[in-house]
Amino acid sequence: MKLPVLNSPYSQINNLLYKSYLPQIINSAVETGLFDALSGKSLSLRDLAQELNTDERITGALLRILVAIDFMKEQDGYYSLTVLSEEYLVSNSLVNQLEAVRMFAEGTSPFDGLKQALKGETKRFNSGMWVSENAVLAMEKSAKAGEIQAAVSFIKSMPDFYGAIKMCDFAGGTGHYSFAFLHENGNLHSHVYDLPEVCSLAKELKCREENFDRITYHDINGLGDCSLGNDYGVFFISRFLYECREEAVLRAFLKKVNGSMKKGGLFISSHIASCSKKECGLTIAMVELMTQARGYPVYKLSVNALKDALGETGFGEITILQPDESVAFPIQLLAAKKTKDAE
Ligand SMILES: C[S@@+](CC[C@H](N)C(=O)[O-])C[C@H]1O[C@@H](n2cnc3c(N)ncnc32)[C@H](O)[C@@H]1O
Numbered sequence: 001m002k003l004p005v006l007n008s009p010y011s012q013i014n015n016l017l018y019k020s021y022l023p024q025i026i027n028s029a030v031e032t033g034l035f036d037a038l039s040g041k042s043l044s045l046r047d048l049a050q051e052l053n054t055d056e057r058i059t060g061a062l063l064r065i066l067v068a069i070d071f072m073k074e075q076d077g078y079y080s081l082t083v084l085s086e087e088y089l090v091s092n093s094l095v096n097q098l099e100a101v102r103m104f105a106e107g108t109s110p111f112d113g114l115k116q117a118l119k120g121e122t123k124r125f126n127s128g129m130w131v132s133e134n135a136v137l138a139m140e141k142s143a144k145a146g147e148i149q150a151a152v153s154f155i156k157s158m159p160d161f162y163g164a165i166k167m168c169d170f171a172g173g174t175g176h177y178s179f180a181f182l183h184e185n186g187n188l189h190s191h192v193y194d195l196p197e198v199c200s201l202a203k204e205l206k207c208r209e210e211n212f213d214r215i216t217y218h219d220i221n222g223l224g225d226c227s228l229g230n231d232y233g234v235f236f237i238s239r240f241l242y243e244c245r246e247e248a249v250l251r252a253f254l255k256k257v258n259g260s261m262k263k264g265g266l267f268i269s270s271h272i273a274s275c276s277k278k279e280c281g282l283t284i285a286m287v288e289l290m291t292q293a294r295g296y297p298v299y300k301l302s303v304n305a306l307k308d309a310l311g312e313t314g315f316g317e318i319t320i321l322q323p324d325e326s327v328a329f330p331i332q333l334l335a336a337k338k339t340k341d342a343e
Pocket residue numbers: 127130131139140143170171172173174193194195198220221222223237238239240
């Protein structure tokens with residue numbers, strides 16, 4: 001038998017394929033209660049299996065994987081959580097990402113239609129994906145895992161923020177960014193615009209949260225829909241400007257934004273940008289392919305196009321904060337001041 005001479009390591013593919021099973025493995029650990037059982041303490045394999053009522057041998061095999069991916073530590077036969085799993089995989093953590101893990105582990109994949117999309121049979125984007133209780137809460141939890149903190153520290157670095165008494169949070173979901181900003185400026189009132197179903201879920205889910213009375217929710221459907229109000233000292237938009245994929249649409253929207261703001265007011269966008277690290281670059285490339293295949297053509301925002309459009313619609317004094325790549329997505333923050341009325 002003549003054996004082929006190999007020029008590259010197949011392990012590179014094999015390892016990747018095996019890694020793709022990890023969400024299922026992690027989700028099974030979550031559903032068995034493993035992370036909750038180890039929260040704040042360490043247990044031997046025997047005690048853990050007893051507490052979970054699971055098979056000791058299989059539980060041990062699972063633990064070895066969780067140790068290998070740094071979700072678990074083992075010392076002298078005792079297992080405990082790492083900071084990472086304690087923070088994101090324990091159910092009573094405010095930033096648990098259990099819904100994201102479940103979505104990756106179960107059901108259909110967003111790439112199911114990729115073959116058809118490659119043949120040009122792109123689906124029409126279905127905005128219904130935003131409007132369930134699970135979806136709005138998952139969005140909020142994901143933002144709380146670093147993005148809101150970055151936006152708060154950015155906005156606090158702008159002296160004009162403290163003089164603002166009225167803000168707009170466009171496509172703001174449950175208003176999670178607004179709640180964080182209101183906490184920093186006691187005179188501020190926020191107007192959150194989102195799809196009608198999202199606004200009614202938000203009112204239901206947030207009505208007991210501190211400062212709920214300082215938020216007004218407005219039903220809206222799309223960039224062109226209805227008036228945006230007036231006299232905003234801050235106009236905030238997070239992860240929605242991608243809708244303006246054509247420059248003319250972006251300019252028309254920014255003109256409308258300008259008209260809704262006070263002179264000297266702050267426009268702030270938080271959006272996914274490019275990133276330099278290889279692993280994060282791959283995630284972003286996958287998000288881009290996924291959204292395009294689902295009929296949502298652009299995900300990364302061209303910051304130069306945004307800067308040009310802002311310059312043409314009465315904004316100036318642009319400040320940009322480059323992404324902190326420790327958050328789930330490389331979010332760039334951009335602030336611009338309304339310097340004059342748009343022509
Ligand atoms: C990526 S999420 C961003 C949510 C929030 N701003 C954040 O950054 O966490 C997009 C938001 O846009 C809202 N949305 C989607 N289509 C919309 C439309 N046609 N009009 C208004 N809002 C819409 C969704 O309901 C969702 O809250």
